[in-house]
Amino acid sequence: MTKNGIRIIANVTRIALISAAAAMTLAGCLQTPEEKAAFKASQAAPTPVVMNATKGEAPTVSGLSHYKDGYPGFGAPLTAANVQMSDQEAGGLQSKLTALAAQRKAGTISEAEYQRRVAEFRKLAAEHGADTLSEIAN
Structure with missing residues (x-):
């Protein structure tokens, strides 16, 4: 066999291998619409579970998965503990805070009144979590 014949066979083999690799790569990227919908559904946010306070009573059955010994399974996605804003x-x-900043900038509100309102908002931010936890506990 001549050098040209060996070169031609090598080029054909190389092109065949490259084509096979490209076909396998592209085959992995293709998904059916059902597969896409199933993946999207698995990525969706879970529905929240509202738990009632037990106040010392035996806990009620929740939507969480439990093992045979009664301990909860944490393999499933957890939900928020409270309602979001x-x-x-x-x-x-945001409109209240924007209006307060605009009043301060325009000079229609005194610095003392502005500081009083800021302190009020900061107090609310500091105490809101503890108040909510005490409501949940009771």
Whole structure:
């Protein structure tokens, strides 16, 4: 066999291997719409579970998974312990704080009144967590 013949065979083999590798790579990227929907559903946020206070009573059955010995299984995604702030509440607080800053900048509110309101908001931020925990505990 001549050098040209060996070169041609080597080039054809190289192209075949590259094509096979590209086909295998692209085959791994293709997903059916059902597979895409199943993946999207598995990534969705879990629905929250509301637990009632037991006040010393035996705990009620929850949506969490439990082992045979009664201990909870933490393999499933956990949910939030409390209700999150809504967009309306966040917008209301933001508008209050923006209005307070605008009043301070325009000079329509005294520095003492501004500092009093800031201290009020900081006190609310510091005590809100403890108040909520005491409500949950009772």
